[in-house]
Amino acid sequence: MDAAGVPGVDLDASALMGLRHLTRRSPPITPRRLAARPGGIVTRRRGRGSEIDDVRLWADGDDIRHIDKNTTARSGQPHVRTFRDERERAVLLMADFRPAMLFGTRRAFRSVAAAEALAIVGWRAVAEGGRIGALCAGTGEPAFARPKGGERAMTTVVGVMAGAHARALAEPDRDDPPLDAALDTAVGALPRGGHLVLATGLDAPGARFDEIAKAATARVSITVLLVADALEISPPKGAFAFLTRDGRSGWFSDRSARPSGPDPRVARLEALGLAVLQIDAGLGPERAAAALERVDAAR
Numbered sequence: 001m002d003a004a005g006v007p008g009v010d011l012d013a014s015a016l017m018g019l020r021h022l023t024r025r026s027p028p029i030t031p032r033r034l035a036a037r038p039g040g041i042v043t044r045r046r047g048r049g050s051e052i053d054d055v056r057l058w059a060d061g062d063d064i065r066h067i068d069k070n071t072t073a074r075s076g077q078p079h080v081r082t083f084r085d086e087r088e089r090a091v092l093l094m095a096d097f098r099p100a101m102l103f104g105t106r107r108a109f110r111s112v113a114a115a116e117a118l119a120i121v122g123w124r125a126v127a128e129g130g131r132i133g134a135l136c137a138g139t140g141e142p143a144f145a146r147p148k149g150g151e152r153a154m155t156t157v158v159g160v161m162a163g164a165h166a167r168a169l170a171e172p173d174r175d176d177p178p179l180d181a182a183l184d185t186a187v188g189a190l191p192r193g194g195h196l197v198l199a200t201g202l203d204a205p206g207a208r209f210d211e212i213a214k215a216a217t218a219r220v221s222i223t224v225l226l227v228a229d230a231l232e233i234s235p236p237k238g239a240f241a242f243l244t245r246d247g248r249s250g251w252f253s254d255r256s257a258r259p260s261g262p263d264p265r266v267a268r269l270e271a272l273g274l275a276v277l278q279i280d281a282g283l284g285p286e287r288a289a290a291a292l293e294r295v296d297a298a299r
Contacts, residue, residue: 007108017155055080057078091121092133092147094118096227098203107283132149132153133147195221196223202265226266228279
């Protein structure tokens with residue numbers, strides 16, 4: 001069967017573009033952004049930007065160029081201005097489109113749910129003035145769009161994700177390559193202070209995944225959207241027939257009870273210093289949008 005155009009299987013670029021309306025229901029993450037410089041995020045870190053933080057008394061070592069003449073004249077004592085530093089927040093959306101993600105039992109493949117969640121995060125980041133890019137991991141070389149500012153950047157990101165997903169669907173079933181190599185590439189593509197948002201099921205993370213992720217937290221922040229299908233969240237008891245994309249048949253059997261306690265994948269990721277948010281692929285993007293407000297991509 002041709003997967004093109006099948007809801008939940010094919011990744012519809014126009015649908016991802018339409019998810020922008022979900023971000024309009026949420027209050028902005030930061031109080032304001034610089035109108036004169038797209039991508040400029042006003043931070044609370046003091047520095048030499050153009051946003052005035054406060055005016056205080058002169059102290060030894062202060063730059064005389066920062067003297068506030070009006071306050072100095074009015075008080076009779078030298079005062080200087082301090083400023084908020086301005087920086088561009090680069091956000092890289094990393095979509096896991098490896099073979100194991102091309103699977104789903106309700107509503108959509110995990111890969112489609114991952115792309116939807118990333119699109120919502122991306123639209124919110126753009127609304128906050130961040131630069132947005134994408135990296136899509138598959139069985140070959142990752143598809144990549146360098147972070148850029150503005151709404152056109154999201155158009156590029158959506159196009160890259162849709163194209164990479166279509167190529168993934170067209171490939172024959174094969175084992176997942178380790179995710180660690182793609183993670184290393186994604187981290188290297190971000191400047192210091194950037195934010196990586198990875199949507200994955202964490203299948204076959206690779207021997208160096210933990211090492212790379214932990215080291216990366218020294219220079220970038222990482223949020224993992226852990227995407228799960230209903231079969232993982234609440235596996236049924238019994239045996240069920242299935243058919244793969246290339247026509248092979250088989251049987252799925254899980255006679256064990258649902259594991260109790262927290263998901264070990266979440267504990268593993270949090271131990272590495274990563275923020276984790278669980279995404280149910282069976283729920284639509286409207287349901288996921290509220291939870292995704294906690295992903296502060298442009299912070």
